Amino acid sequence: MNILVVGGAGYIGSHTVNLLKKEGYTPIIYDNLSKGHKEAGEILGVKLINGDLGDKERLKKVFSDEKIDIVMHFAAFIEVGESVTAPAKYYNNNVSKVLELLDAMVESNVKYFVFSSTAATFGEPETEKISETHPQKPINPYGKSKLMVEEILKDYDNAYGLKSTVLRYFNASGSDENGLIGESHDPESHLIPLILQAASGRRKSIKIFGTDYDTKDGTCVRDFVHVYDLAKAHILGMEKMKNENMSLNYNLGSGEGFTVKEIIEKTKAITGVDFTVEEEGPRAGDPAVLVADSEKAGKELGWKPEYNLDSIISSAWKWELNRKY
Numbered sequence: 042m043n044i045l046v047v048g049g050a051g052y053i054g055s056h057t058v059n060l061l062k063k064e065g066y067t068p069i070i071y072d073n074l075s076k077g078h079k080e081a082g083e084i085l086g087v088k089l090i091n092g093d094l095g096d097k098e099r100l101k102k103v104f105s106d107e108k109i110d111i112v113m114h115f116a117a118f119i120e121v122g123e124s125v126t127a128p129a130k131y132y133n134n135n136v137s138k139v140l141e142l143l144d145a146m147v148e149s150n151v152k153y154f155v156f157s158s159t160a161a162t163f164g165e166p167e168t169e170k171i172s173e174t175h176p177q178k179p180i181n182p183y184g185k186s187k188l189m190v191e192e193i194l195k196d197y198d199n200a201y202g203l204k205s206t207v208l209r210y211f212n213a214s215g216s217d218e219n220g221l222i223g224e225s226h227d228p229e230s231h232l233i234p235l236i237l238q239a240a241s242g243r244r245k246s247i248k249i250f251g252t253d254y255d256t257k258d259g260t261c262v263r264d265f266v267h268v269y270d271l272a273k274a275h276i277l278g279m280e281k282m283k284n285e286n287m288s289l290n291y292n293l294g295s296g297e298g299f300t301v302k303e304i305i306e307k308t309k310a311i312t313g314v315d316f317t318v319e320e321e322g323p324r325a326g327d328p329a330v331l332v333a334d335s336e337k338a339g340k341e342l343g344w345k346p347e348y349n350l351d352s353i354i355s356s357a358w359k360w361e362l363n364r365k366y
């Protein structure tokens with residue numbers, strides 16, 4: 042099966058490419074390298090086409106030349122804070138350009154689409170854990186842009202029969218256990234890689250954003266899920282969507298929340314480094330608690346996260362100490 046992985050030179054896309062290849066699929070990366078790393082394609086030995094998501098004619102040619110069966114779509118801008126100050130950038134890349142990709146698919150008769158959505162489509166949680174039936178009321182343009190695509194996908198299924206699997210990740214973390222590929226965002230805004238940069242000395246400290254939340258130690262609670270567990274869910278979701286010719290959606294997390302302070306303490310224990318921690322005011326747009334209810338993915342896909350928090354942090358630490366890009 043030939044799978045076009047749009048945004049496959051980025052963090053989650055590249056780990057999914059690696060798993061797809063290991064499991065016998067033929068992934069081809071399509072990425073404009075605005076944020077991704079061409080080294081990921083080279084290290085994994087996978088063809089990388091340098092192209093933009095919004096280039097419909099180019100995509101149609103790629104679909105035909107490479108005989109593409111399925112598209113996995115990871116490409117997006119991903120910083121919540123930036124989306125508040127530069128919404129046009131987010132609606133353009135995360136919504137308008139996705140329409141070009143979807144239209145290229147419809148015109149080329151490519152019928153299956155796997156979409157990277159996010160817990161940020163839910164906004165402030167109304168229940169302890171967030172299941173697929175939780176209301177979707179995003180509180181920032183990033184989350185809104187992802188929800189818009191979810192809605193567009195329902196209409197494209199009704200009108201054109203384009204089937205999609207929507208996967209809403211909670212906090213993706215961890216890197217390849219062998220240190221082959223890993224998380225490398227510029228700028229980095231994610232908690233675990235930033236803590237590890239404080240441990241390795243690339244950063245002088247880690248700042249805690251907010252210590253007065255209504256949680257057990259006053260810091261935010263998040264649900265961390267290993268990037269290879271997410272990659273596995275892409276394969277399971279894709280197979281079910283194709284076999285049953287139906288559109289699907291799942292929330293993907295471990296179901297367990299950890300506070301920011303707990304993550305820092307665990308990282309100190311795993312790395313053996315006692316780095317500086319500073320306390321700051323809260324970051325705009327951060328819900329206090331985000332924890333997934335992933336029972337539906339368990340029941341329907343047989344998906345269960347295999348990596349715990351320790352293996353998430355230690356795989357990311359290995360990468361931090363020996364980064365290839």
Ligand SMILES: NC(=O)c1ccc[n+]([C@@H]2O[C@H](COP(=O)([O-])OP(=O)(O)OC[C@H]3O[C@@H](n4cnc5c(N)ncnc54)[C@H](O)[C@@H]3O)[C@@H](O)[C@H]2O)c1
Pocket residue numbers: 047048049050051052053054071072073074075076077078092093094095114115116117118119134138157158159160209210211212213214225226
């Ligand atoms: N990282 C997380 O914790 C997280 C959580 C929930 C959802 N997501 C979603 O998962 C997806 C992947 O996230 P990531 O952390 O791997 O991000 P990333 O920035 O590492 O990867 C995105 C890739 O898309 C490419 N890209 C961006 N715009 C493009 C365009 N117009 N044309 C072609 N390529 C383009 C970039 O060059 C990059 O390689 C995103 O859609 C993100 O919204 C991520």
Ligand SMILES: O=c1ccn([C@@H]2O[C@H](COP(=O)(O)OP(=O)(O)O[C@H]3O[C@H](CO)[C@H](O)[C@H](O)[C@H]3O)[C@@H](O)[C@H]2O)c(=O)[nH]1
Pocket residue numbers: 119120121159160161210211212213230231232233235247248249250251261262263301324327331
């Ligand atoms: O230096 C830092 C960085 C983060 N945090 C805190 O750590 C928690 C996690 O922050 P991240 O930026 O790592 O992750 P988010 O939960 O904000 O967001 C991530 O998950 C979301 C879904 O839950 C979105 O999909 C988004 O793209 C993705 O970055 C937050 O409480 C944040 O305030 C700190 O205290 N210090």
